[in-house]
Amino acid sequence: MKRQGLQFDEEGRLRHFITLDGLDRGTLTEILDSAENFATVGARQVKKVPLLRGKTIANLFFEPSTRTRTTFELAAKRLSADVLNLNISTSSASKGESLLDMLRNLEAMNCDMFVVRHNTSGAAHFIAEHVAPHISVINAGDGWHAHPTQAMLDMFTIRRHKGDFTALRVAIVGDIKHSRVARSEIQALSILGVPEIRVIAPQTLLPPEAERMGVHVYHSIEKGIRDVDVIVMLRLQRERMEGALLPSEDEYFARFGLTEAKLALARPDAIVMHPGPINRGVEIDSAVADGPRSVILEQVSNGLAVRMAIMAKVLGRGPQSEEAA
């Protein structure tokens, strides 16, 4: 059966990477397998493969994010693509050009891929709906909606440590409501067959739809963390404090911050993840962030490999085609 929907081309091949919605376990597993090959590139003397040589990748960052932009830029360069960095707020937006006109122009310049970061939910989807057939769109984070490459690198990290997804307990802790990472993460874990997904948050930081997400809700980290295999800590946006959604940082840390004492309630081989950048002493204690069970920096390395795998896949080049290149 051919796969359908915005993300697939007419032959049912993955063309965009906007959301995990509608992707099946096979597709995700294929990306994770491909990323294993790309993970070796970062360790080489010459960190470069010619897969996307002569391709043009435009980073369209409507919301600044040095870290995410940097990983996509490096991933593209290690695939030998040419990269354009467009910081849109300082760009032709100032001349009053519409978003669609800007896209039309980049298409006319024969760009092959747009990596889109935007503070509005649905922005990458909107762009994918409107681009020319030769363009692939990758969602690098849109509003509260989705951050699918982050979720995939987290899955890659979990698989490297735990092997199999189908017997895991995973807890996601923090500001679920405003987190695109959490939404994509829950989808990825579900697709890959994780039987027990827990979310741990104060009531004010839970989305109204939490009940329908197929997750177990906890308001106490001490209860929610018990016996889990994987803990995903979310970054606390400081502006939430001002919105009266939260008491002080200190009180948040006391109730929901991950310390060694709380971590001891999880399984002895539990791993601790965080999408970064971390707020030390707010959502996570330095002893845990830098401790033996933290895999936070592995996530960063894995991010390169997973993004290379996704970029190569949507442009129709698996790592196996490298020999031929």
Place this chain on the structure above:
Amino acid sequence: MKRQGLQFDEEGRLRHFITLDGLDRGTLTEILDSAENFATVGARQVKKVPLLRGKTIANLFFEPSTRTRTTFELAAKRLSADVLNLNISTSSASKGESLLDMLRNLEAMNCDMFVVRHNTSGAAHFIAEHVAPHISVINAGDGWHAHPTQAMLDMFTIRRHKGDFTALRVAIVGDIKHSRVARSEIQALSILGVPEIRVIAPQTLLPPEAERMGVHVYHSIEKGIRDVDVIVMLRLQRERMEGALLPSEDEYFARFGLTEAKLALARPDAIVMHPGPINRGVEIDSAVADGPRSVILEQVSNGLAVRMAIMAKVLGRGPQSEEAA
């Protein structure tokens, strides 16, 4: 007879591309022919030729322009050159270094080409007068004076649609007075032998020297557009409104904006061009901009090919030398 002047080297070869003034039909035709070869590069799987490998091209943008900078950057990268982007307002100008000292330094770093954008008429010419013999200068727009690469990509676009220049009627519509595009366009059309060039503008947006430009002046678009083969719409700078040169945007659109009704007065196969970015509903109606006779996005694609051709030419590398590279 050897060609002389600032733009030519001692052997009479084109070394800079500052203005169309002093160039002959043969030179322009040669660039257009060369651009035909480069136009195929954008359609390849691997959009890259090694012609300028190991050359260093510095984009010196004293006036921000993401779109123009992007096309030059992509053109240079597809020619395999190394590119430096220098946004001069945020650069060593802040340390009070003089322009000439900055140029001397870039020369000493063995740059090969400066692509110059400046809001002062004559800036690229001034720089070309003062650079070392190994540097080529390309004018990417200077004040109200000239934008010769834009004019060349427009000529390329016209030739692709109309074949021959010597039987055409071309109308340029809008703010002629403040438009470097219009000035270069009129020169290019004249050199290539277009017998009838019309400019259509309110009296306040006509330059005093309009009479001497060899063009036919119209103050009514309905009259001026009649039976033309090519219509070049100019972008209306919004700040002209404040300068009391113009009434409201609505009134401008009513009188000079290109609509389907007005377009119907031109020849049935007339094409509509615009250097972008377009102001929808100010100088052009969306139905026309997105309609079947608009070639606005082709202009963008052609811009890459034409700029590659010009960069390769002034650095002494035609597309024919690619085999040898």
Place this chain on the structure above:
Amino acid sequence: MKRQGLQFDEEGRLRHFITLDGLDRGTLTEILDSAENFATVGARQVKKVPLLRGKTIANLFFEPSTRTRTTFELAAKRLSADVLNLNISTSSASKGESLLDMLRNLEAMNCDMFVVRHNTSGAAHFIAEHVAPHISVINAGDGWHAHPTQAMLDMFTIRRHKGDFTALRVAIVGDIKHSRVARSEIQALSILGVPEIRVIAPQTLLPPEAERMGVHVYHSIEKGIRDVDVIVMLRLQRERMEGALLPSEDEYFARFGLTEAKLALARPDAIVMHPGPINRGVEIDSAVADGPRSVILEQVSNGLAVRMAIMAKVLGRGPQSEEAA
């Protein structure tokens, strides 16, 4: 005997380039010899060698400096490395990430080298102390402390003109107190065996430790410049005027500015150097800066070659390994 200290790896090979402190004449000479080979690259048709292909070099500029950043970027690109430019003030610092967390992340992305510019003395040293074993750090200027690549390119320039260091008189003129260039310069000259190093400055611009630097102090340029072979003029930071350390620019120029009259007191074949950007009419007269004895622009060209040599050396690739690459 194995060399030890922060800058060396376990085998005693140079791994970082933070300061000239602790380096011996052999190491400096080796770098200068290697730079001779790289100096030919800038003159080639194809200014590119594959030595660092597939390496990732991050420019971490905590203090803006277009000129220095540009030379490091070009040096890296001519060595075929991939370059990341991170302007830290506009970067994730805004998300409140700590410096060390940022470094950890760049390490995890498999960067190979950090080029660090910082307005705090000791910043590059601090970073080198804390980076992972696979990273090399190059100091591109830290506060008033050191600017060792500038000193090395000056040594290269002196050697090209004077051949031997062991019979030279060198004068450094200007704001010694606030100059990282002066500090590194004095070290380099000492290591290479220059017998007579003079510093010429008003009392307010001399560091308290001047006496212990092994230099001869002069408060009169007319006396200090007499019979020297090399004159290094320092840039006068305009903000020193406001700090009441100096009278007016005019008075400074009258007393310490280098004019042709004062230059006539030096040896007839004396060369004039300046790290740039120059303040014409403040510390140096245009007639001297642009005159036959000025080697200021040669310094810029040499900067590329010397930085390529240093980058290649700390990453373990001499120019001799190019054949094998």
